[in-house]
Amino acid sequence: MDNVLLFRFEIIIAVLILALLIMSLRDFNTKVTAFLGTMNVLLLVNFIVGWLPMYTGSYFSGFFRTTDLIVFEKNILNLGILLISLTSYQWLKQSEHRLEFYFLMLSSIMGVFVMLSSGHILMLYLGIEMSTIPIAALSNFNLDEKRSSEAGLKLILLSAFSTGIMLFGISLLYGAVGNLSFQSVIANLHPNMLTIFAFTFIMAGVAFKMSIVPFHLWTADVYEGSPIAVTNFLSVISKGSVVFVFLTILYSLFGGLKEEWLYAICILSILSMTVGNLFALRQQNAKRFLAFSSISQVGFVLVGVAGASVMGSTAVVYFILIYLLSNIAAFGVIGAMADTTGSESLQSFKGLYKSNPFYALFMVVALFSLAGIPPIAGFFGKLFLLTAGLNSKLYILLGFAGVNLVLSLYNYLRVVKYMFIDEAVETIPPLKRNKQLTIALVTCIIGLLIIGFIPAIYQYIDQVCRM
Amino acid sequence: MDILQLLIILPIITIFGMIVAKKELLIKSIALAGSSLQLILSIIITVLYVQIRQAGVTDQFLFQSSYIWFEPLKIYFSSGIDGISLVMILMTALVVLAGVLVSWKINKQVKEFFFLLIVLSLSAYGFFMTTNLFVMFFFLELAVIPKFLLIGMWGSGQKKYSSMKLALMLMAGSALVFLGMIGLFYASGMQSWDIQDIAKLNIPIATQRVLYLLLFTGFGIFTAMFPFHTWAPDGHSSAPTAASMFLAGISMKLGAYGCLRVATYLLPDAAQELSWIFIILASIAIIYGAFATMMQKDLKYMNAYSSVSHVGFIILGIAMLTKIAITGAVMQMVSHGLMTALFFAAIGMIYDRTHTRQVNELGGMLKQIPFIGSAFIISGLTSLGLPGFSGFVSEMTIFIGSWERTGIFYRSATILAAASIVVTAVYILRAIGFAIWGSVTNKDFLKLKDATWSERTATVLLVAGILLIGLAPFLFVHLIDMDTTTIYHKLISNVIVH
Numbered sequence: 018m019d020n021v022l023l024f025r026f027e028i029i030i031a032v033l034i035l036a037l038l039i040m041s042l043r044d045f046n047t048k049v050t051a052f053l054g055t056m057n058v059l060l061l062v063n064f065i066v067g068w069l070p071m072y073t074g075s076y077f078s079g080f081f082r083t084t085d086l087i088v089f090e091k092n093i094l095n096l097g098i099l100l101i102s103l104t105s106y107q108w109l110k111q112s113e114h115r116l117e118f119y120f121l122m123l124s125s126i127m128g129v130f131v132m133l134s135s136g137h138i139l140m141l142y143l144g145i146e147m148s149t150i151p152i153a154a155l156s157n158f159n160l161d162e163k164r165s166s167e168a169g170l171k172l173i174l175l176s177a178f179s180t181g182i183m184l185f186g187i188s189l190l191y192g193a194v195g196n197l198s199f200q201s202v203i204a205n206l207h208p209n210m211l212t213i214f215a216f217t218f219i220m221a222g223v224a225f226k227m228s229i230v231p232f233h234l235w236t237a238d239v240y241e242g243s244p245i246a247v248t249n250f251l252s253v254i255s256k257g258s259v260v261f262v263f264l265t266i267l268y269s270l271f272g273g274l275k276e277e278w279l280y281a282i283c284i285l286s287i288l289s290m291t292v293g294n295l296f297a298l299r300q301q302n303a304k305r306f307l308a309f310s311s312i313s314q315v316g317f318v319l320v321g322v323a324g325a326s327v328m329g330s331t332a333v334v335y336f337i338l339i340y341l342l343s344n345i346a347a348f349g350v351i352g353a354m355a356d357t358t359g360s361e362s363l364q365s366f367k368g369l370y371k372s373n374p375f376y377a378l379f380m381v382v383a384l385f386s387l388a389g390i391p392p393i394a395g396f397f398g399k400l401f402l403l404t405a406g407l408n409s410k411l412y413i414l415l416g417f418a419g420v421n422l423v424l425s426l427y428n429y430l431r432v433v434k435y436m437f438i439d440e441a442v443e444t445i446p447p448l449k450r451n452k453q454l455t456i457a458l459v460t461c462i463i464g465l466l467i468i469g470f471i472p473a474i475y476q477y478i479d480q481v482c483r484m
Numbered sequence: 485m486d487i488l489q490l491l492i493i494l495p496i497i498t499i500f501g502m503i504v505a506k507k508e509l510l511i512k513s514i515a516l517a518g519s520s521l522q523l524i525l526s527i528i529i530t531v532l533y534v535q536i537r538q539a540g541v542t543d544q545f546l547f548q549s550s551y552i553w554f555e556p557l558k559i560y561f562s563s564g565i566d567g568i569s570l571v572m573i574l575m576t577a578l579v580v581l582a583g584v585l586v587s588w589k590i591n592k593q594v595k596e597f598f599f600l601l602i603v604l605s606l607s608a609y610g611f612f613m614t615t616n617l618f619v620m621f622f623f624l625e626l627a628v629i630p631k632f633l634l635i636g637m638w639g640s641g642q643k644k645y646s647s648m649k650l651a652l653m654l655m656a657g658s659a660l661v662f663l664g665m666i667g668l669f670y671a672s673g674m675q676s677w678d679i680q681d682i683a684k685l686n687i688p689i690a691t692q693r694v695l696y697l698l699l700f701t702g703f704g705i706f707t708a709m710f711p712f713h714t715w716a717p718d719g720h721s722s723a724p725t726a727a728s729m730f731l732a733g734i735s736m737k738l739g740a741y742g743c744l745r746v747a748t749y750l751l752p753d754a755a756q757e758l759s760w761i762f763i764i765l766a767s768i769a770i771i772y773g774a775f776a777t778m779m780q781k782d783l784k785y786m787n788a789y790s791s792v793s794h795v796g797f798i799i800l801g802i803a804m805l806t807k808i809a810i811t812g813a814v815m816q817m818v819s820h821g822l823m824t825a826l827f828f829a830a831i832g833m834i835y836d837r838t839h840t841r842q843v844n845e846l847g848g849m850l851k852q853i854p855f856i857g858s859a860f861i862i863s864g865l866t867s868l869g870l871p872g873f874s875g876f877v878s879e880m881t882i883f884i885g886s887w888e889r890t891g892i893f894y895r896s897a898t899i900l901a902a903a904s905i906v907v908t909a910v911y912i913l914r915a916i917g918f919a920i921w922g923s924v925t926n927k928d929f930l931k932l933k934d935a936t937w938s939e940r941t942a943t944v945l946l947v948a949g950i951l952l953i954g955l956a957p958f959l960f961v962h963l964i965d966m967d968t969t970t971i972y973h974k975l976i977s978n979v980i981v982h
Contacts (some may be wrong), residue, residue, distance in 0.1 A: 331556065391626045397554075400621075400662065404557065407666050415666075419659035426655045430632065430648060438636040438644060472553055479556040 020076050023083050026091050027134075029063050030127045037120050046116035053109055056119055057453065060102050064095040075136055079198050082136040085481040090133055090261045090334065097254050097341050098126055103457035104349035105246030107356050107449060112244075118158065122250060125151040129258040138187055138197040138270075141262065145183075145226065149176045152255055156243040168242025175225070175235045183222025189215035199270060206273040216271050216278065223266060226259040229319070230288040233312050237296075240308035245355060248304050249348040252311045257337045260318055264330050267322060275325060279409055282323045287417045289316030294424040303351045303361050306428070307344070310387060313425055314340055317402055320418050324405030331479045332405040336398035338478075339386060339468060343395055346383035346461035349454060350376050357448045363432060368441025373448050377436045379458050386465045388429040389422060394468035397475075487529060488547040488563045488613055491573065494522055495606040499599060508594045512584075515598040519584045519605065523577040530963075533570055537966070544680065544970055545615055558669075558676055559618045567964035568814055569612040572741055575818045576612065578949050579733040579825045580605040583726035585942035586829045589836070590638070590724075597638060600630040601726055608734045612741065617665045617677040620746070624661065624706070624738055628654045631735065634727040635719060646715075646722035653715040657705030661742065664699035667691065668750060682750050683974065689753050696754035699747035700762060706739025709762070709799055710769035713792045720788035725832025728784065732791045733825035737817045740798045744813065744971070748802055752975045759803040760893065766803060767897045769796035774907035783831045783841040786915060787824065790867060793904060794820045800901055801882040804894065807972040809885025812878055814964050819866070819874035819953055826946040827863040830856055833939055834919075837932045843915055848924030855935045857920045859943045864912040866950055869905055874953035879905070881957075 021028075036059070046052045067088075075082035102109075102119070109115040125148045132144025153176065157169025187197070193211040194202050206212055221232065228236040240248045271278060293313025300306040321332040353376060354369075355361050370377035386395030403418055468474055498518030505511045529547075536546055545564030553559045565573065583601060590597050603626070610623035628651055635647035669677055671687045687695075701712075708716035716736075720728050748755045773793025780786040798820070801813025833856045834849060835841050850857035866873035869880075886898040924930060935943065953960050 328557070385629065390629050391622050396622070396625070400618075401554075401557065403662065404666050404669065407670055415663055419656075419663055422659045423652055423656045427648070427652055430651055433632075434636060434644065434648070437633060438647070472555060475554050476556060 020074075022072050023074060023076050023081065025071065026067065026088075026095075027127060027130050029066060030123055030130065033059055033063065034120065034123050034127070037116060037123070041116050049110055049115070052115065053106060053453075057099070057102055057106075060095075060099040064092070064099050067092045067095045079136045079200060080140045081131075081134050083134055085484055086334070087133050089478065089481055090258075091130055093334075093338050093341060094126065094129060094254055094258060097257070097345065098122060098250075100342075100345045100457045100461065101246060101249050101253070103453040104249065104345060104352060105244075106451055106453035108244065108246055108352060112158075114158065118155070118246070121151040121155045125149075125155070125250075126254065129254065132262055133258060135262075136199050138190070138199070138202070141266075142180075142184065142187060145222075145259075145262075146180060148255060148258065149180075149226070152247070152251060155247045155250065156239055158244050158247060162242075164242035165244070166242075168239040171235050171242075172239050179222045179225035179232070182218050186215045186218025186220075186222065189218065199265075202270055203272065206271065208274050208277055212274060213277055216274055217281075219266070220278070220281070223259060223263055224285065227256055227263065227315050228312055229285050229315055230292040230312060233289070233292070236312060237305045237308040240304045241302055245304065245348055245352040245361075248307075249345060249352075252307065252348070253341045253344050256311065256315065257341055260315070260333060260337055264322065264333060268325065268330060279323060279325065279411070282319050283411050283414045286316050286319030286323060286414060289313060289319060290417060290421040291316070291424075294421050294428060297425075297428045301363050303354075303363050303366075306363060306432075307347060307351075310425070310428065311344065313421065314387065316421070317399060317418065320406035320414060321402035323411055323414060324402075324408040326405060326408045327479070327482050328401075328408065329405040331475070331482045332398070332401035334478050334482065335475055336402055338474075339394040339398040339465065342461045342464045342468075343383045343386040346379055346458055346465070347387070349458050349461070350380040350383070353448045353450075353454060357446060363435060364442065365445070366432060366435045367439040369436040369445060371441065372445040376448055379462055380436060381433055382462050382465055384429040384432055388426050390426075392466070392469060394465045397469040401475075486547055486549050487525075487532065488549065488565065490525055491522070491529075491609045491613055492606055494518060494525060495602050495609065498602050499606070502595060502599055502602070505595070508591070511595050511598055512588060515584050515602060516581075518602065519577070519581040522605070522609075523581050526574050526577040529565075530570060530574060533565070533567075534963070542966070544967070548615070553619075557618075558674070560616055560678070561614070561619055562616045562678060563613045564615045565613055566967040566970075568741070568745070568967050571814065571818050571960065571963055572612045572737060573609060575737070575821045575949070576605060576608045576734050578945055579729060579821055580608075582825055582829060582942035582946050583729045585938040585945075586729065586832060587724070587726040588936070588938040593637065597634070597724075597726075600634050601730070604630045604634075604730050604734075608738060611738050615679045617668060617679065617682075617746065619677075620742075621658070621662055621665055624742070625655075625658045627735060627738065628658065631719070631723075631727065631731060635723045638724040638727070639722040640724075641722045642718065643722040646718040650715040650719040653705055653712065657702045657712070657739070660698050660702030660705070661746075662702075664695045664702060664747075667695040667698065668746075671695070679745065679750065687751065687753075689757070692751045692754035693758060696747055696751040696758055697761075699751070700743055703739040703742035703747060704762070704765075704799065707736050707743065707795050707799065708792050709739075710765050710772060710792065710796070713769065713773075716792055717785055717788040720791070720828070721782060721784045725828055725835075728828040728832070729825040732788070732828060733821040736791065736795055737821055740795065740802070740813070740817050743799065744802050744810065748805070749971050749974060755803075755805060755975060759805055762799055762803040763894070763897050766796045766799035767900050769793060770800065770901045770904045771907075774904040774911070777911045778907060780911075781842050781844060783834070783843060783846075783915065783919070784828070786843075786911065787827045787831060790908065790911070791820070791824055793908070794824070794867070797879055797882050797901065800897065801885060804882075804886045804889055805972075805975050806885045806888045807968055808888060809882055810971060811961060811964065811968045812881030812883075812885050814968065815874070815878035815881055815953065815957070815960060818960070819878040819950070822946050822949045822953075823863055823866040823873075823875055826859060826943065826950065827867065829939070829942055829946065830860040830863055833935060834860070838926075838929060843918050845926065846919035847922040847926070848929060849920045852924060852929050852932045853934045855940060855943070859935075859947070860920055861916055862947055862950070864916050866954075868909045868912045872951075872954050874950045874957075877954055877957040 128147025297309035389399035550562035
C-alpha cells in the first residue's frame, strides 16, 4: 500500500482524466459554468491534497522515485495549473473545446510528474515525450486560426527532432555505461569522449524544451500562435518542470562531468540572457515579448545552476516558484486585455493605469518581479541566483548577468511606461471581470509581495534540497 | 521591537494610511503627520544616542538588533546606527518633511505621489539604519523605481527620456554594488553579510582591489560621480520639485554613504592603493561641474550641475582617507542635502508662480516675492560657501583634511578643488543678480503671491538645519567624531594580506 501511495500525485491526475472522460460521455461540459466550476474545485482539491504528508522512496526497481524535493516541485506545478485554469476562465467559457483543454493539460501534467519522478533514463524520456505531445495539440487549439496551426506544427516537428537528438545521446550513454538507471549512470560515469558526446546530445534535447539559446527559435512563434492560456502553460509549467529535471540531470546524473558542463552552462546562460533581452527590446506583441523575456529568465536560472551547489538548486527552485506566479499574473492581465480589446499588442497597454488601475498594478507587480525589483519576490529570486552563481567563480558570467539586469529592466520598464506615463491612444474600456481571474491574480500578487518576507519558504526549500 | 525599527515601521503605517484614505486633503495630512512624527522620532533617537554615548558606551553601533530573514544565506534584518548614520537619518527626516510641505499644492494623482514619496523616504531610512549588506542593497534598489515613476508621471519636459535614463543608470550602479557585495559575502567564507563581521576580516589585497572598484563605482553612480553623472542633470530638470529635492538631497547621499561605509571602510588596503582614481574623477567633477553650471540658463540645470560639482567634494573627502577629510565629507553630505533641497524648493516655488526657470526671463523676484527670493539667496550663499552657513564649514574641513596629504598629486587636487569655489561664486552671484535682484521685466510678475504657509515652514526648517551646522559645527563633529576615528583607524592599521 505504501508503494502505491508513492504514486499519489499521478493517481489523482489519472482519476481526474478519467473523470473528464465520464463527463464528456454525459455531455457535462456543455453546462459551461458548472463544468468550469467543478474543474476549478477539483484542481483546488488536487493542490490541497498535494500538501498531505507523503511517503518517499523508490519503486519499480528504481524506475520511479519520490523525494521531498520532488513532492515540493509537484506541488508548485499543481498550484500553477490551478492558477492557469482560473485565469483562462473567460476564454474557456467561449471555447467549444473546454473539456479537451483540461484533458490535454492534465495529460501533459501527468507526463511532467512522471518525468520529475523518474529514476531511470528511459522513464525520463517517456515523461518528457508524454508532457510534450499534448502541448503540441494544445498550441493548435484555435482551430480556425492559421497561426495557431503553425504553432502546433512547429512545436511537434521541432520537438520530435530534439527528442531524436536526445535519444541518440541516450544510446551513446548506454554504450558508455551499460545501464540506464540513474544509480548506475552516476556510479559508472567517467569523463571521456563518449560520455561528453552523450551529455551534449541529451543536453541539447533538454535545452530545446527550456528554450535556451541557441535552441530557442521555436519559442516566439509558438508563444505567439497559441492561445494565451496555452502560452501560459508552456512558459510556466512546461518550462519550469524541465528546469527541475535539468537540475537532476546536471547535478546527479552528470555530476561526474561537472568540469566539462560548467563552461557549457556558462556560455548557454550568457547567450540566453543576452539574446532574450536584446530581442525583447523591439517586440510589440505582448506574447512575443514575454517569450523573449522567458528566454532571458532561463538564462538567469542557468547562472544559479552554474553555481553547482545546494545553494544553487535552492535558488533555482525558489526562483521557479516566483517566476511561475509572475508569469501567470502577467499572462492573466494580457488575457483580460485581449478578451476586452481584442488586441495583444503592447501598445494597447498605453494609459492602462488611468482606465483600469487595478489591472495596471497587477501587471506592474508581475513585471517588476520579473525584472527583480524589491520588495517584490523576483528581487530575492534573482539575487539568490546570482549569489549562488559566484560559487563556481565564473566572474565573466556574473558580469554578463549584471549587464542583463539593466537590459531586462529597460524591457520591463518600457511596458510600465506605457501603462503609467503614456497617454492612451484610444480610451481603454473597463476590462471584463470575472471572479476566477480576480482570485487568481490576487493570489499571484499577494504571493509575489509576501514570499520574500516569509523566511520559512526559502528555508524549507533549502532543507529539502540538502536531503 | 526597539526604537530603531520604528524608523521604518512608521513610514509603512503612513503608507497604509494613505492607501486607505480617500480624500486628497486627508492623504496629504497623513503624509505630513507621518513625516513630522518621523522627524520627531529621529530627534528622540538622537537624544537617546547622545545619552548612551555620554554614559561611556563605545560600541561601534548602538540600538543593535537582528531578525532572521534568510537563514541559510546568512541574511539577517539587522539594524544599528553610529553617528554617521544618525546624522544622515536626521537629514533625511528634515528633507522628507520639507518635500511633503513643498508638494502641498499637488493636485494630480495625489495618493500615488505621496505614496511614492514616502516609499522613497522608507528606503533611505532602511538604508542608513541597517548593518547588513544585503538589507542595505534591498533598500538601495527599492529607491530606484519610485524615482522613475515620480519623474515619469509628474515630471515636465523630456520626462520619458530622463526617467528611463535615471532608472537604467541607477540599476547599472546597483548591479555593480551587488556584485561587490556578493564578493564580500564570499570573502567572509559565506558566513556573513554584516558590516561588523566583514570589517574584522583581512581580505586578500587582490580581492580587495576588484571589490573596491566595483563597489566604489557602483555607489559612485548613485552619487552622480563623473563620468556617471549624466543621469543627474536630466533627471533633476524633469523631476517635480519634491522629487528633485529627494534625488539630490538624499538619494545621492545613499551612494556617498555607501562609498564611505562599504567601499572604503570594508576594503581599507585597496582604498589606500586605488583611491587616487577617485581623487582624479572627483577633481574633474568639481571643475567640470562648476564650469558646466556657468553655461546653464535653466535654474534647475544650474543646480543639478552644481550638485555634480558639490558631491565631487564628498568623493574627494572620502578618497583622501584622512580623518579630517572624511569628517568634512560626512558634513558635506548633510550640508549639501539640506542646501540643495532648499535650492530646488526655491526654484520650484519660483517656477510654480512664473512658469519659467530661465534666468534671463526672471528678474525682480526679491521685490515681488521676498520670502522665496530670500530662500533662493540663502541657498545660493550656502552653495558658494559663505561663512556662517553649512557649506563653508564642510568644504573648509574637506580642504584642510586634503591638505594633510602631502605630495604633488594630492596637493594639486586640493588646490584645484578649492579654486572651483571662485567659479561657483560667479554662477551663483550671476543667477542671484539676474533673477532675484534686478528689476521686474515681465508685467505678469507684478501679481505674484509670496510663499504659502507650507512653503514657509519647509523653508524655515531647511534654513534652520543649514544655520545649525554653519554656526555650531562642533555639535555635528561631536556626533560623528568617534565613528570617523574608527574608520580612519581601520584605514591605517590594516595588515595587508597577499
